[in-house]
Structures are given as C-alpha cells and as structure tokens.
Amino acid sequence: MAIDQALQGLDRLELQAPAARRDPGRIARKVWAALWPKVLAVALVLAIWELVTLSGWKHYVLKGPGPVLSSLWDQVQHAQLWEIIGWTMRSAVIGYVAALIIGSVVGLLVARIPPLRAAVGSIITGLQTMPSVAWAPFAIILFGENESAILFVVILGAAPSIANGLISGVDYTPPLLLRAGKTMGLRGVARYRFLILPASLPAYVAGLKQGWAFAWRSLMAAELFVAIIGQISIGQQLSVDQQNLDFVGESSVIIVILVIGIVVDTLFTKADQTIRRRRGLLNAEGA
Secondary structure (H helix, E strand, O other): OHHHHHHHHHHHHHHHHHHHHOOHHHHHHHHHHHHHHHHHHHHHHHHHHHHHHHOOOOOOOOOOHHHHHHHHHHHHOOHHHHHHHHHHHHHHHHHHHHHHHHHHHHHHHHHHOHHHHHHHHHHHHHHHHOOHHHHHHHHHHHHOOOHHHHHHHHHHHHHHHHHHHHHHHHHOOOHHHHHHHHHOOOOHHHHHHHHHHHHOHHHHHHHHHHHHHHHHHHHHHHHHHOOOOOOOOHHHHHHHHHHOOOHHHHHHHHHHHHHHHHHHHHHHHHHHHHHHHHOOOOOOOOO
C-alpha cells in the first residue's frame, strides 16, 4: 500500500510538470531573460555611437544613429533592399549546404581512416585558419567574376570548420560506447548511424555553427571582390557605398549583415541547447 501511494505521488508530479511548463508567465520570463541582455547591448552601442558623433570626431563623414536608422527604415520599405538580401542569402545557403556535405564526408573519412588523417589532417586545420579573402583573387582567376567564384570561396571558408567539428566529435566518442556497440553487434554503417554519429553530435553542431560563421564572413569577402553584372548583393552594395563615401548607406548595410548573423547564430544556439537538454547536460528550467 505504501509503495502504491508513493508511485501515485510520483505520477502526480509527472503529470503536473507539463502544466507548469505551459505557464504563460514562465514563458514571458524566459523571453525577457533572453531578450534584455541583447536590448542592453544595442542600447550601449547606440549610446556610444551617439557620444562619438557629438564629440565632433570625423564630423564631415560620421553620422549619428538617428540618420542611419532612419535611412535603414526607408530601405526596408522598398523592394531593392530585400532583393539584395535575397541574392546574398541564396549564395549563402547554396554555399553552406555544399560545404556541409563536403565537410561532413571529409571529416568522417579523416576521423576513421588513420593514414588519411596523417596525410590531410593538418591541411584541413591550415585551410580553416587561412583568411577567406585570400581565396577571392584565386577564385576570380579560376572561375571568372561569377557566382561559381563566390561559392568556391564560401565552401573553402566553411568546409574545414565543419570537418574539424565532426573529427573532434568522433575522437571524443567514449571508448566504453564503442565497446558496447561492438558487443551489441553494431558493424559498418549501422555503427556510424546508431553510435558514432549520435555521440559526436554536440561537437558536430558546434562545427556547423562555426562553419556558418566562416561561410558568412567568406561570402562578404567574395562579394566585395566579385562584381556580377545584373546582380547586386550585400557585399557589392558595401563596395558602392564605399566608393561614394556614403557613411549612412554603408552603416545601414553593416547593420543588416549583423542582424542576419545574429538571427542565424540564435538558431544554432537553440539547436545546441536542445541537444544538451536532451542529453541531461542543460537544466531545462534554467535554459
């Protein structure tokens, strides 16, 4: 009887937990806890920016946040800005997906084939540390000024980070899990699918996140160099504003680049938190 009562008490706790998680007040507190640091950071940047403007430094070109944000708001209401963003995001997605496939395949092969690691392991790290802008002139010589040159730079910028993330994840797979998988009869593809890849997922996601950062940076560098006729991108708009000494336009585009980067980083951070929570590495209530 005592055991039954204890089990019933545990069942009630289990049933009450979802109700607590659906509490609107709790959701609002979580949203505010995630939002206020970003709002504070933006406010500090704007305040410092305004103070520098009021000081008179570079007053002949430097404009305050008011004119820049007003110009950006006007651009948001017109189709040209969205067309520019669309062209750039198209290249970003295509290049990143290609880098994901190439980086994942290379990383998996290098992680599990020792001779291949000895041959190209350090080269992957060297490619990761190489400035993306250095590839832009090479890509122009190789492909000409077209989208292939841009994608080439993006892939070389992102794929090494993705490969290294997967290699690290495979390397840190606990030997106990590998022995347990062997005991359970996991061999070949099944061993990778059900054991090695799931175990390496946190490091792999970290590599994907870093790969996106490198891809985005590489894309901006490539677009500054590669001018495609009939297609204007974010990087090309930066170049045009720089040639015209348009501080307001340049700042507006930089804000757009920053916002896109923050949004994508937030998505990767959410995925990382979900993985850690499911593995008991993150407190679901405090996340």
